[in-house]
Amino acid sequence: MKWISDPALVGIAQKVEAGERLSFEEGLALFQTRDLNTLMRLADGRKRALHGDKVYFVHSMRLEFTNICYVGCTFCAFAARKTEERAWDYDPEQVVAQVGRRYLPGITELHMSSGHHPNHKWAYYPEMVQRLREAYPDLQVKAFTAAEIEHLSKISKKPTLEVLRDLQAAGLSAMPGGGAEIFADRVRKQVAKNKVKAEKWLQIHSEAHSLGMRTNATMLYGHIETLEERLDHMHRLRELQDDSLARYGGGFHAFIPLAFQPLGNTLAQNLGKTDFTTGLDDLRNLAVARIYLDNFPHIKGYWVMIGSELTQVSLDWGVSDIDGTIQEEHIAHAAGATSPMALSQAGMIRMIQHAGRVPVLRDAYYNELDTFPHVTEAAD
Numbered sequence: 001m002k003w004i005s006d007p008a009l010v011g012i013a014q015k016v017e018a019g020e021r022l023s024f025e026e027g028l029a030l031f032q033t034r035d036l037n038t039l040m041r042l043a044d045g046r047k048r049a050l051h052g053d054k055v056y057f058v059h060s061m062r063l064e065f066t067n068i069c070y071v072g073c074t075f076c077a078f079a080a081r082k083t084e085e086r087a088w089d090y091d092p093e094q095v096v097a098q099v100g101r102r103y104l105p106g107i108t109e110l111h112m113s114s115g116h117h118p119n120h121k122w123a124y125y126p127e128m129v130q131r132l133r134e135a136y137p138d139l140q141v142k143a144f145t146a147a148e149i150e151h152l153s154k155i156s157k158k159p160t161l162e163v164l165r166d167l168q169a170a171g172l173s174a175m176p177g178g179g180a181e182i183f184a185d186r187v188r189k190q191v192a193k194n195k196v197k198a199e200k201w202l203q204i205h206s207e208a209h210s211l212g213m214r215t216n217a218t219m220l221y222g223h224i225e226t227l228e229e230r231l232d233h234m235h236r237l238r239e240l241q242d243d244s245l246a247r248y249g250g251g252f253h254a255f256i257p258l259a260f261q262p263l264g265n266t267l268a269q270n271l272g273k274t275d276f277t278t279g280l281d282d283l284r285n286l287a288v289a290r291i292y293l294d295n296f297p298h299i300k301g302y303w304v305m306i307g308s309e310l311t312q313v314s315l316d317w318g319v320s321d322i323d324g325t326i327q328e329e330h331i332a333h334a335a336g337a338t339s340p341m342a343l344s345q346a347g348m349i350r351m352i353q354h355a356g357r358v359p360v361l362r363d364a365y366y367n368e369l370d371t372f373p374h375v376t377e378a379a380d
Contacts, residue, residue, distance in 0.1 A: 006035035043287035043318030060324030069115025077264030122156035133171030147179030177216030290318025
């Protein structure tokens with residue numbers, strides 16, 4: 001290991017290469033090191049041990065069925081009041097029509113997360129899922145963050161587990177990982193004080209896992225959190241994943257760090273912040289996640305937040321999934337994301353191939369649908 005320049009990483013590298021779990025203190029050393037070359041090598045090695053040269057993506061669609069929300073998260077530029085001209089709110093029939101407008105052959109995953117609407121009745125939500133499944137029976141509906149599930153529990157006066165059961169019976173396939181933000185109370189009180197508490201977020205995902213539903217987990221970083229608070233967030237996820245794997249045989253599919261977007265929200269305004277996260281911080285965050293979250297199958301480089309170019313670089317930093325084609329994303333773009341609103345399947349394949357990796361088309365369950373082992377120059 002002559003390539004290691006930081007002595008603090010020697011023992012850590014030995015544990016990583018032996019497939020052993022790191023302690024919290026060792027995870028923090030990864031965040032604090034300046035030996036980024038070693039960090040990259042360790043993350044890439046752990047990723048290769050899990051997936052070889054494979055990198056996954058999905059032919060997907062994003063749909064936000066409303067941006068009306070009463071929660072008031074300070075980092076959000078997406079939410080609107082009902083009286084605002086930019087507000088929208090689709091009924092179940094309109095949701096189906098919106099999917100029809102954006103639908104392209106081969107799309108397998110519909111990802112929906114939206115605002116906490118103050119007036120929708122409980123019946124609206126299972127009806128929407130059921131109508132979507134009836135209209136598009138081959139489309140896997142991945143919808144409703146844990147924050148939204150808690151909101152639905154309140155309006156339905158049902159326990160969150162019962163809400164999940166009802167939505168699953170209506171056709172819900174999986175849950176996205178949004179609403180996690182940062183688990184640390186100090187930060188959460190400043191960025192999302194009216195949103196689901198950390199303990200409840202974790203409980204809801206555990207309940208989903210108990211039903212055989214697979215979920216994702218996110219972390220919003222690059223605002224007021226410390227490195228210790230980032231690692232604490234990952235640590236709590238690692239503990240829940242241990243529990244879900246032991247009790248239910250499955251849990252989280254992927255961990256998705258979300259870079260803070262600094263435009264159009266009160267948090268950035270109060271901080272006087274106009275700069276985006278740096279590329280090195282984004283890559284470091286992904287690499288630490290890959291090494292520390294040893295029980296997570298995938299670490300996702302979310303191109304919407306960090307751009308397609310840096311996402312391509314991240315394939316050397318532990319990333320094994322780059323999300324999907326998406327077809328119109330609005331939440332991150334409302335806060336200043338400069339990435340395109342969608343990517344073509346050909347573009348995603350080329351992005352992966354030109355990084356020397358093998359693209360694997362998957363569905364929402366990570367079933368492998370196709371592989372593309374040879375570099376092609378197909379036009380978008």
